[in-house]
Amino acid sequence: MYIYYGIIIFIFGTIIGSFLNVCIYRIPMQESIVYPSSHCTNCGNRIKWYDLIPIVSYVILRGKCRNCGEKISKKYPIVEFITGLLYLMLYIKFGISIDIVKYVVFISILIVIGIIDFDTTDIYFKTTIVGLISAFVxxxxxxxxxxxxxxxxxxxxxxxxxxxxxxxxxxxxxxxGDAEICLICGLFLGLKFTFVMLFLSFIIGAIIGVILILSGKKSKKDYIPFGPFITAASVITVFCGQNILSWYL
Structure with a gap:
């Protein structure tokens, strides 16, 4: 039964991951996340339901549009898989409880905010307001x-x-926008885990920043979005925050 629930939750996570992909693509484009239905961004043809099966359809189609052959970004199945995996890990950690529901919502919002910030260096109020409302709920x-x-x-x-x-x-x-994300994270994580999240954010940011500068991909004057680091740190805190605190103390 435990394995059965785990499989269902993983599949559910990949389905939600597919919806998160829609949000990640459309929000920066100022498009509705509901209408129109999923379509190829190259040829405009509506995507059939059997080509929208998370991960599986990408593999079957070999990462290309069925109609025009345009390549589909690998980001889509990666987001679907990671979302499913994180949902499964939440189930293993929290079981069926209010906490798993809370952190499923929290991590889903962070995935959208973090990836959009990584792609565009912008944080959109329509994403943070959803996080704030969810936190207060x-x-x-x-x-x-x-x-x-x-x-x-x-x-x-x-x-x-x-x-x-x-x-x-x-x-x-x-x-x-970074302050808005940290406000949301604090409302979801609580005081002591907020400090863990902040500490990890700056550590991860510093390490990645140094790597990018040394590799020549960024200069010291280039802007590096901080949202992805907050997202990564928050996810780590959800799963390992107590262990990190115990080790530190």
Whole structure:
């Protein structure tokens, strides 16, 4: 039964990953994520349902559009697989509970924000507002069930507040969108895990930044989006935050 649920959750994750791909592509284009239905960006033909099966359709079609032969980005099956894998890992860690629902929503939002920021260096308010609303919905659920929510409110203040402070001190060294992401992360993670997330964000960012500069792909003057680092750090914190804290203490 445990394996059966795991398989279902993985498949469900890949389906959600397919929808996240739509959001990642259309939001920067200022297009609706609902209409029109999925279509080839090259020939414009509507994609049949049997060509929309996550991962499987990409393999069968060999990464090309059935109608015009245009190559399909490998990013699509990768996002689907990673989403499915993360959902499965959440199930293994939290089981069937309110926590798995919360972190499924949280990680899904982060995937969209992180990849869009990586692709465009922009963070869109329509994505962060969904994160904020979702965070407050879960805080309401926690409060209704008598669970403490103070740590999550403090986490949001600490995460967003620290980034705002950095922005003001550096006079734009980081973007306001980064502060919005950290506010959302704090509301989902709580105070102590927010500090873990922030610490990991700067560590990952510093390592990747140095690698990019040494490899010549970026110069010291180039802007490097911070959203993907926050996303990676938050995912690590969800799964390993307590272990990291225990090791540190």
């Amino acid at each position: 879960f805080l309401g659920i926690y409060y209704y069930n008598g669970l403490p929510i103070r740590t999550y409110i403090y986490g949001g203040i600490a995460g967003g507040g620290l980034l705002v402070l950095i922005i003001l001190i550096t006079k734009g060294g980081m973007g306001w």
